[in-house]
Amino acid sequence: MSERLTATPPGVRLGPLEQIADGAARNFVLEMKAGRFHGFAVRRGDGVAGYVDRCPHMGPPLAQRLDQYLTDDGALIQCSWHGALFRIDDGACVGGPCTGAALIPWPLEVRKGTIFTA
Numbered sequence: 001m002s003e004r005l006t007a008t009p010p011g012v013r014l015g016p017l018e019q020i021a022d023g024a025a026r027n028f029v030l031e032m033k034a035g036r037f038h039g040f041a042v043r044r045g046d047g048v049a050g051y052v053d054r055c056p057h058m059g060p061p062l063a064q065r066l067d068q069y070l071t072d073d074g075a076l077i078q079c080s081w082h083g084a085l086f087r088i089d090d091g092a093c094v095g096g097p098c099t100g101a102a103l104i105p106w107p108l109e110v111r112k113g114t115i116f117t118a
């Protein structure tokens, strides 16, 4: 089994910002020589917040259903396993079994409507 990565090189093109509805999240899996990277991005207007798709509580990807990363009101990131809640801004866990921990940031940037790793 190849290693699961927690970072990507800069400049990887992830596609148009428009593929994520404003206020929604999307899963990304990148196959790289060193292994496979799982991350997700939350769109907020013209920007995105990216995190490694790994819950600090027990380590699984957060969403059991594709792209279901957010609470119903879209205000927080929610782990589907035991309900940990994370701020979209900085990934800090603000509720649930890993309060005080944080998601690992996945730096992203939007250039001319296209999302790239930063």
Ligand code: FES
Pocket: 055, 056, 057, 058, 059, 060, 062, 079, 080, 081, 082, 083, 084, 096, 097
């Ligand atoms: S694995 Fe995410 S809350 Fe337990």
